[in-house]
Amino acid sequence: MRSVKQTAPYTATQNACNLCAPLGAALVFKGIANALPLLHGSQGCSTYIRRYMISHFKEPLDIACSNFGEDTAIFGGGANLKLALDNIRRQYHPELIGIATTCLSETIGDDVPMFIQAYKAAFQNACRDEQLPALVHVATPSYQGTHMEGFHGAVRALIQTLAGREAAEGPPAMNLFPGMVSPADLRHLKEIVIDFGLEATVVPDYSDTLNGPLWTEYQRIPEGGTPVNALRRAGAGVASLECGLLLAAEKETAGTWLATQFDVPLHRQGLPIGISQSDRLFDTLAAVSGKAIPQKYTDQRGRLLDALVDGHKHLSGVRVAIFGEEDLVAGLAAFCGELGIFPVLCATGGGRGRFADTVRKVMPDYCRDQMQILEDVDFVTIEKKLAEMDGEVDLLIGHSKGYTMSRRLGKPLIRVGFPVHDRVDGSRLLHLGYRGAQQLFDRIANTLIQVKQERNEIGYTYF
Amino acid sequence: MAKATSKLATESIKLENHDPEKIKARLLAKYPPKVARKRAKQIVVNKVDRDGKVPVISSNVRTVPGLIGQRGCCYAGCKGVVLGPTRDIINITHGPIGCGYYSWLTRRNQTDPDKAANGQASDGHNFMTYCFSTDMQDEEIIFGGEKKLKQAIQEAYDNFKPKAIAVFSTCPVGLIGDDVHAVCREMKAKLGINVFGFSCEGYKGVSQSAGHHIANNGIFTHVVGLDDTITAGKYRINLLGEYNIGGDAFEIERLFERCGITLVSSYSGNSSIDAFANSHTADLNLIMCHRSINYVAEMMETKYGVPWIKVNFIGAAATAKSLRKIAQYFDEEELTAQVEAVIADELPAVTAACEEIRPRTVGKRAMLFVGGSRAHHYQELFGELGIKTLSAGYEFGHRDDYEGRRVLPDIKVDADSRNIEELEIQPDPERFHPRIDEAKRKTLEAEGLGFSDYEGMMPEMPDGSMVIDDLSQYETDELIRIFKPDLFCAGIKEKYAVQKHGIPLKQLHSYDYGGPYAGFKGAINFYKEIDRMVNSRVWEYMQAPWEASPELSATYAWE
Numbered sequence A: 001m002r003s004v005k006q007t008a009p010y011t012a013t014q015n016a017c018n019l020c021a022p023l024g025a026a027l028v029f030k031g032i033a034n035a036l037p038l039l040h041g042s043q044g045c046s047t048y049i050r051r052y053m054i055s056h057f058k059e060p061l062d063i064a065c066s067n068f069g070e071d072t073a074i075f076g077g078g079a080n081l082k083l084a085l086d087n088i089r090r091q092y093h094p095e096l097i098g099i100a101t102t103c104l105s106e107t108i109g110d111d112v113p114m115f116i117q118a119y120k121a122a123f124q125n126a127c128r129d130e131q132l133p134a135l136v137h138v139a140t141p142s143y144q145g146t147h148m149e150g151f152h153g154a155v156r157a158l159i160q161t162l163a164g165r166e167a168a169e170g171p172p173a174m175n176l177f178p179g180m181v182s183p184a185d186l187r188h189l190k191e192i193v194i195d196f197g198l199e200a201t202v203v204p205d206y207s208d209t210l211n212g213p214l215w216t217e218y219q220r221i222p223e224g225g226t227p228v229n230a231l232r233r234a235g236a237g238v239a240s241l242e243c244g245l246l247l248a249a250e251k252e253t254a255g256t257w258l259a260t261q262f263d264v265p266l267h268r269q270g271l272p273i274g275i276s277q278s279d280r281l282f283d284t285l286a287a288v289s290g291k292a293i294p295q296k297y298t299d300q301r302g303r304l305l306d307a308l309v310d311g312h313k314h315l316s317g318v319r320v321a322i323f324g325e326e327d328l329v330a331g332l333a334a335f336c337g338e339l340g341i342f343p344v345l346c347a348t349g350g351g352r353g354r355f356a357d358t359v360r361k362v363m364p365d366y367c368r369d370q371m372q373i374l375e376d377v378d379f380v381t382i383e384k385k386l387a388e389m390d391g392e393v394d395l396l397i398g399h400s401k402g403y404t405m406s407r408r409l410g411k412p413l414i415r416v417g418f419p420v421h422d423r424v425d426g427s428r429l430l431h432l433g434y435r436g437a438q439q440l441f442d443r444i445a446n447t448l449i450q451v452k453q454e455r456n457e458i459g460y461t462y463f
Numbered sequence B: 001m002a003k004a005t006s007k008l009a010t011e012s013i014k015l016e017n018h019d020p021e022k023i024k025a026r027l028l029a030k031y032p033p034k035v036a037r038k039r040a041k042q043i044v045v046n047k048v049d050r051d052g053k054v055p056v057i058s059s060n061v062r063t064v065p066g067l068i069g070q071r072g073c074c075y076a077g078c079k080g081v082v083l084g085p086t087r088d089i090i091n092i093t094h095g096p097i098g099c100g101y102y103s104w105l106t107r108r109n110q111t112d113p114d115k116a117a118n119g120q121a122s123d124g125h126n127f128m129t130y131c132f133s134t135d136m137q138d139e140e141i142i143f144g145g146e147k148k149l150k151q152a153i154q155e156a157y158d159n160f161k162p163k164a165i166a167v168f169s170t171c172p173v174g175l176i177g178d179d180v181h182a183v184c185r186e187m188k189a190k191l192g193i194n195v196f197g198f199s200c201e202g203y204k205g206v207s208q209s210a211g212h213h214i215a216n217n218g219i220f221t222h223v224v225g226l227d228d229t230i231t232a233g234k235y236r237i238n239l240l241g242e243y244n245i246g247g248d249a250f251e252i253e254r255l256f257e258r259c260g261i262t263l264v265s266s267y268s269g270n271s272s273i274d275a276f277a278n279s280h281t282a283d284l285n286l287i288m289c290h291r292s293i294n295y296v297a298e299m300m301e302t303k304y305g306v307p308w309i310k311v312n313f314i315g316a317a318a319t320a321k322s323l324r325k326i327a328q329y330f331d332e333e334e335l336t337a338q339v340e341a342v343i344a345d346e347l348p349a350v351t352a353a354c355e356e357i358r359p360r361t362v363g364k365r366a367m368l369f370v371g372g373s374r375a376h377h378y379q380e381l382f383g384e385l386g387i388k389t390l391s392a393g394y395e396f397g398h399r400d401d402y403e404g405r406r407v408l409p410d411i412k413v414d415a416d417s418r419n420i421e422e423l424e425i426q427p428d429p430e431r432f433h434p435r436i437d438e439a440k441r442k443t444l445e446a447e448g449l450g451f452s453d454y455e456g457m458m459p460e461m462p463d464g465s466m467v468i469d470d471l472s473q474y475e476t477d478e479l480i481r482i483f484k485p486d487l488f489c490a491g492i493k494e495k496y497a498v499q500k501h502g503i504p505l506k507q508l509h510s511y512d513y514g515g516p517y518a519g520f521k522g523a524i525n526f527y528k529e530i531d532r533m534v535n536s537r538v539w540e541y542m543q544a545p546w547e548a549s550p551e552l553s554a555t556y557a558w559e
């Protein structure tokens, strides 16, 4: 067995393969209707994170900040947080403010829950005719976790702070925790759920807020997102579905919390990437809704398999390296296994010590024991590993930060996940369901054909 | 939606029949009284009096918590802006992963590693595509990060054998009390290369500006003056505050070369640490971005006697003027003739391009909110295209950048700025020599060459235009709704919010991945780019045929 659990030979990080925790939290809060994320710390973090997410989503994306100065750093940020909340309320009238800490406020040990308590109390005394926005706090010290921990932490905080059993109207609702996927993925998931006659509370849902049309009228906070009221009803959901193979091993998540507090049945699976995980999704939805899988989707599955049969020759035996978020990489690796592609290297900047086992479990026999599975690694380490495997890789699958590596190695990069800031379609990339699988398959096959075609001396036009 | 047809304003901008004071009141309406009072001092209606004096504008003050602004942090100014573009220094971010990650090749500084400083052989070093971080974990936050920092420096050295390593502290570092400077001294002694640190924690100062100052101090203390070799070439100058976004510095370098002007160093676009070390041997400092780099120029003048003048290579006329200033300073016929020949050779193509495009841009209205100098410089290019600037402001400028250096003695130093060290500089006992004598300086000044002077943005803007410091996102939205300008200039954070309204936004930090816009060739690029943006066919399709109703666009523009 060639796999190593922790291979980073260096102490320091050179070209990281993960981002910091408040980014994940801010993304989640962007997926709540009429909500505004607020980072509690100095302004650099919020500006950087805003700037960075905008380069991927190419959409308006406001993140407020409590703006620490040198004195705040010494004496604590309570007063700043209060002022920030006041100002946000007056400018934006949000229904929810999502407060994530930065390394600075975490290092000085600000007691944010206490600040929030005090703010609520003062508010109740002062303004009786105004509704206080919901205040949700998540601790996101980046020296303890990556953007994925920030993401899942914020989802959990939303549910733990808000979920109850307020009477639900309309068709039975289920809670859907899709993980960190693209706006196109979210749209597709919602379409699927609706086609099963279900109502879903998708947390988070930034399909509109971060991939919306041009405005015909002004929007202070972009339209869309999970309604706060829907979050309050999450405890009355008919079921919860939580996606992500690594997330499924977490002890306390939004899903487990709803299960223990409100007996909402929890279904857990990987991101529905590829055939078997998509099959699971549809099985679960059929079970929850009591309805058969709509013809539209059996057709999609059929067309996907038809394409795989016809296109298998292009993919079989191809060797890829996959990198990015742990759950995404695990999902993609499993899909590659289904396609006959050999993922020789799977890497993530996070992983929490569970990455290797999780990935290995979903791989077919032919490659399971010969894969390099790296967690908590940076790009310099990934590239070194690839260089050691000299010429054994045909293709890279991952996000834009892998571009320099792809350029140096002369291997094409199929862009997936986040961040994709060197292409125009970061928000529109579809990974999930049979349709997502179809698109991934098409992109991979076409890229391989293009390489073959370009290297061919004659220049065939049939493949 | 049809583009709003603008009524052209007369000479001094009338803001299209809006009362600027009313607009100001509207911008402030939603703020609590205390915040409104503070912001009121940062929103000013311009009025230039006879001797060029303008109203006071409050700037370089802390952004109010909860106002979503454009500014970054001290670390971003120090590592990201000033030191980032130097290809042969390994920059290690000491802190958790995010700060370093987000500043990893995000600015579009270009560099040419094959071109070594001062005719030396190139080592080909280019570390700009790397992001080195100590990636602090729990353990370091609790027990301190000096050990990990030492290892990081050692690893960077072992891997790349650089000439220099710089360390940048982020917020948590200041709190846990790591002594990065001691670590740097120790590693410098151990490795035998230059290793220096910056205490540029993000909470210091009020914006990137604090980081610029700290970077200037560090470079001056640790690098400038290390190499006294006077290299070959006539008319030896430094170009300060030019960061080579989109290849601007390459275009300026091209012009210098044609004119026979020798560039000793540039701070810090297309730069090398060797050139910094040697830069005190130049005979003149040219300042592009006054805000970010004037400290180095001032210190170099005090210590070594190198005078500085303000230049601007954004805009064809401004470029010609700046080249002429250099010739005026050196006052040699050969150079003057060459500068005039270059201008005469290059200007016709620029004028032709401008004349061709101008009919399609004249009368359009722009707003510029960006940086600490670009909001001023780019008004030149817009002027050439006949585009009016209705409103402008800086993200991190100080009063001197708005009102001119004449107000320097009146600037109150608040608590946020007091913490940024001012170095005490004395003339160097051996190496100080004034490049021109007092009499000559006086003569040149009488002829109109201003030394150590920058007049600021406001004296050059028409009366009645709105000058707004540290514009917030909320105010941006309001301005857009009130004026519906034809073009907005800011950065990527503002871009997509403005474009949602159907108004093009030109990024003046990254140039939307275009450029260069400096110099003569750059001006042509810019004219074409603005023509493309304001006259794109996409605006014709904004409204679907079934939506066509005139009321709609009216509500759109005026709420």
Ligand code: SF4
Residues within 6 Å of the ligand: A042, A043, A044, A045, A046, A048, A102, A103, A104, B073, B074, B075, B076, B095, B098, B099, B169, B170, B171, B172, B200, B201, B202, B203
């Ligand atoms: S932690 Fe401090 S140094 Fe880092 S990005 Fe935030 S404000 Fe800047």
Ligand code: SF4
Residues within 6 Å of the ligand: A020, A021, A022, A044, A045, A048, A101, A102, A103, A104, A142, A143, B095, B096, B097, B098, B099, B100, B170, B171, B172
């Ligand atoms: S200090 Fe922490 S939260 Fe801020 S940018 Fe750095 S890693 Fe992210």
